[in-house]
Amino acid sequence: MNSLYANPVYYEIAFSYRDIPWEVEVxxxxxxxxxxxPVKRVLEFGCGNSPHMEELLKLDYSYVGIDLSxxxxxxSQKKAERxxxxxxxxxxxxxxxxxxxxxDFAYTMxxxxxxxxxxxLISHFVSISKTLTPGGLYFLDWCVDFGWLADSxxxxxxxxxxxxxxxxHSTRLINYIEQTFEENIELIIDDHGTPKRIKQTSxxxxxxxxxxxxxxxxxxxxxxGWWNDWDLNSPLDGTEEIVTRPISLxxxx
Numbered sequence: 592m593n594s595l596y597a598n599p600v601y602y603e604i605a606f607s608y609r610d611i612p613w614e615v616e617v618x619x620x621x622x623x624x625x626x627x628x629p630v631k632r633v634l635e636f637g638c639g640n641s642p643h644m645e646e647l648l649k650l651d652y653s654y655v656g657i658d659l660s661x662x663x664x665x666x667s668q669k670k671a672e673r674x675x676x677x678x679x680x681x682x683x684x685x686x687x688x689x690x691x692x693x694x695d696f697a698y699t700m701x702x703x704x705x706x707x708x709x710x711x712l713i714s715h716f717v718s719i720s721k722t723l724t725p726g727g728l729y730f731l732d733w734c735v736d737f738g739w740l741a742d743s744x745x746x747x748x749x750x751x752x753x754x755x756x757x758x759x760h761s762t763r764l765i766n767y768i769e770q771t772f773e774e775n776i777e778l779i780i781d782d783h784g785t786p787k788r789i790k791q792t793s794x795x796x797x798x799x800x801x802x803x804x805x806x807x808x809x810x811x812x813x814x815x816g817w818w819n820d821w822d823l824n825s826p827l828d829g830t831e832e833i834v835t836r837p838i839s840l841x842x843x844x
Contacts, residue, residue, distance in 0.1 A: 595791035596639070596659075599666035601778055603640045604749050604756045606701065615646040617821055618730060621840060622696060625815050627726030634694040634722070636685040637703035641667040641678075648676050652696075655679040657688055686711045688718050695727045701836075702733035706796050708769070709806075716810040720843065729812065729841040732821075736797045737833045740764050740772055755781040770797040807841050815840040 595602060622630050633647055638656030640663060647654055654671070656678065658664055664680045671678040681690070685699075686706060697719060706712045723729060744761045757779040765771040774795050780787040804814055817839040819825040827837060 594660075595776055595778065595789050597662045598778075598789055599640045599660075599663050601754070601756055601780055601782075601787075601789065602663075603642070603666075604751045604754055605758045605778055606642070607749055607751060608747065609642070611642050612646055614821065615643055615650070617823065617838075618643075618696075618698065619650070620823060621728065621730060625840060625842060626696065626728050627842065628695055628724055630695040630727070632692065632694040632696075634690075634697040636697065636699040637705065638667060638680070639663045639703075641670060643700070644670065644678065645674055648674060648678075653679070655681070655690065655694055657681050657683050657685055659684060685715055686718075687714050688722070690722050693722055693724045695724050696730070697723055697727070698730040698732070699734055700732045704731065704734040704798065705793065706798070707771070707794055708796055709802075712796070712798065712802075713806055713810070716806055716812070720810045720812070723843045725843050727843050728815070729843070731839045731841075733836045733838075734798060735800055735803050735817065735837065735839050737800060737827070737837055740767060740770065740797050753783045765794065770799070771795065772797060803839070811844050812841040813844050815842050 631653055632655060633652045634655045635641065635643065636657055638658045641656050644654050644667065656667055659682060661682060664682055667680055706715060719729060742763050746759045748755065748757045759777040761775045763773045765773055772795055774793045776791045778789040817827045817837055819827055819831065819833060819837055820835055821838055
């Protein structure tokens with residue numbers, strides 16, 4: 592139970608600083624502008640606590656989520672039941688997965704495209720090319736690295752319903768050639784006076800723009816664009832400073 596992904600309540604609080612309705616509004620604009628097909632089925636990779644699910648269901652989308660954590664999937668299932676909706680949740684690895692029915696729109700949030708090497712990145716795109724309907728979009732939040740690998744640190748605190756979660760996030764370079772780094776997320780929690788501590792460590796591979804485009808195009812995707820900080824009025828051309836959370840968009844040919 593010390594795993595971050597085995598504690599969906601604390602995870603949800605830790606990352607609740609986002610404006611979820613606004614993010615769904617941005618995705619809606621992307622769909623209306625760039626999708627070549629009507630969108631009915633929406634797929635989230637690394638869905639976790641499925642923060643966008645409620646807003647998407649309000650818009651009459653069918654929600655499909657993929658995650659490896661049984662605790663997260665159970666939490667999302669209970670959320671859907673409270674909302675009175677049926678959803679599809681699958682315990683599968685985003686590196687290699689299979690769905691019985693295709694989807695019309697797919698997305699990955701908060702840099703959750705977890706791959707350890709180039710082979711896994713290719714496998715991810717092979718799987719999604721079989722799953723996403725031609726003309727459909729793949730939307731990625733903070734998954735492409737526009738800066739070179741470097742050690743980093745960040746922290747923030749969120750208080751909600753008598754629970755305080757202090758979050759510490761850091762990365763440590765492992766290997767420049769393999770483009771690997773160690774990501775550490777630590778939660779220091781005060782749950783109505785009860786102290787708790789959760790730490791998660793992952794080994795990840797950085798994904799740079801040109802290799803991202805090369806692999807995506809090889810697997811049948813066309814590049815639509817990338818924008819700074821979720822702002823569709825701020826396309827990236829490589830000359831500006833990346834503030835935070837750049838978004839990237841592909842379309843299945």
